Amino acid sequence: MVHYQTRLDTTFAALSDVTRRGVLEQLVGSDASITDLAERFHMTLTGMKKHVSVLEQAGLVITEKVGRVRTCRLGxxxxxxxxxxxxxxRQLWSARFDALDEVVAHLKRKEKAHVQGKGK
Structure with a gap:
């Protein structure tokens, strides 16, 4: 269970940043060097390396260094x-909202019956 939670935490932390999500979207189309990604996102090379490292730790990205170029691809x-x-x-919350809808509908019917009873 602990490993499962750690993996979820790592993944959701990686996905919590708009730049990292953007990097994943870029890599869906094709592999890219860290330099290319840094230019696309108007970032320093150091900043992009940090983002790629977080994605790599989550298993979402794999990097490979050939010569001086580090290329990223989806993991x-x-x-x-x-x-x-x-x-x-989602299922849990959906069931809770459905139950709440039933309570609200019941209260509205009860209120309507009460109002109609007073009008007589």
Missing amino acids: PHRLEEEAAWIEQH
């Missing part, structure tokens, strides 16, 4: 566990 982590966790909680 093997496909977010199945995270999607399952989100779906489980």
